[in-house]
Amino acid sequence: MINRWRSAREGSEEDTEDGARQDPRSAALDLSRRKLLQRSVAVAAVAAPAGVLVARNLGQATAAHAGAGIAAAARPSLGERASLAPLAVAQAFQQIQQHENDHVTFIKGALGSKARPKPTFKGIEQPSMAAFENTSRVLENTGVGAYLLGASIIKDKNILLKAATILTVEARHAGWINVLLNQPISPFGSFDQQLSQAEVVNRASPFIASLNGGPDPSAAPQNDNDVLNFALLLEFLEAEFYNVNVPKFFGGGTPGNG
Numbered sequence: 477m478i479n480r481w482r483s484a485r486e487g488s489e490e491d492t493e494d495g496a497r498q499d500p501r502s503a504a505l506d507l508s509r510r511k512l513l514q515r516s517v518a519v520a521a522v523a524a525p526a527g528v529l530v531a532r533n534l535g536q537a538t539a540a541h542a543g544a545g546i547a548a549a550a551r552p553s554l555g556e557r558a559s560l561a562p563l564a565v566a567q568a569f570q571q572i573q574q575h576e577n578d579h580v581t582f583i584k585g586a587l588g589s590k591a592r593p594k595p596t597f598k599g600i601e602q603p604s605m606a607a608f609e610n611t612s613r614v615l616e617n618t619g620v621g622a623y624l625l626g627a628s629i630i631k632d633k634n635i636l637l638k639a640a641t642i643l644t645v646e647a648r649h650a651g652w653i654n655v656l657l658n659q660p661i662s663p664f665g666s667f668d669q670q671l672s673q674a675e676v677v678n679r680a681s682p683f684i685a686s687l688n689g690g691p692d693p694s695a696a697p698q699n700d701n702d703v704l705n706f707a708l709l710l711e712f713l714e715a716e717f718y719n720v721n722v723p724k725f726f727g728g729g730t731p732g733n734g
């Protein structure tokens with residue numbers, strides 16, 4: 477699993493989260509397309525309206541047509557990145573960045589003095605848009621599985637409900653990036669699956685340089701606060717990931733997270 481994580485971080489073709497592989501030719505095309513998209517975002521004055529699905533084959537597939545079914549010839553093949561309006565992509569990632577910072581602030585507030593300190597991270601800055609998107613996909617899908625794990629442990633119903641409000645947003649993040657990378661919205665189909673604690677730790681560990689005195693995420697949680705602190709570690713990581721990379725690839729500022 478660590479290898480999967482590292483592959484995703486490096487923008488490798490071996491994106492094996494659900495066994496799919498990307499055609500090298502498609503990857504090369506994507507890289508060219510992404511460079512073009514980045515330039516387009518930089519000159520937002522010519523950006524298309526947010527949320528508009530840009531047809532791969534202009535004149536054949538539009539957002540309106542998509543509802544009725546895009547012609548097979550216009551569909552990207554599995555593993556090929558979807559082609560969306562650059563501004564829509566930028567805005568989605570900027571929203572996700574804000575959400576992650578809000579999650580940090582919320583969980584820190586809920587834990588008060590028991591909140592773990594922010595870890596020191598490493599390897600956060602991504603070398604390419606492809607690496608950024610692939611790592612985002614792993615992070616977001618990990619978040620969904622981790623919150624499902626937490627939901628199975630949390631005892632206090634009020635805390636569970638608050639965690640659920642974050643879980644559903646993480647699932648939106650995951651669904652978005654899964655679709656952007658032309659993967660199934662839900663990697664497990666109709667029912668999500670929780671991850672094991674060890675699995676979550678394995679995926680997060682390559683990014684953690686120091687816990688700065690915070691609790692060991694591998695330790696078995698003893699109470700709801702332990703679960704929240706486990707979630708806070710992931711939220712710190714996600715917030716850092718987007719705070720570093722969203723401005724790099726899309727511009728914009730860095731939201732504070734308390």
Ligand SMILES: [Fe+2]
Pocket residue numbers: 575576579619642646711714
């Ligand atoms: Fe989050």
Ligand SMILES: [Fe+2]
Pocket residue numbers: 572576616619645646649714
């Ligand atoms: Fe997220």
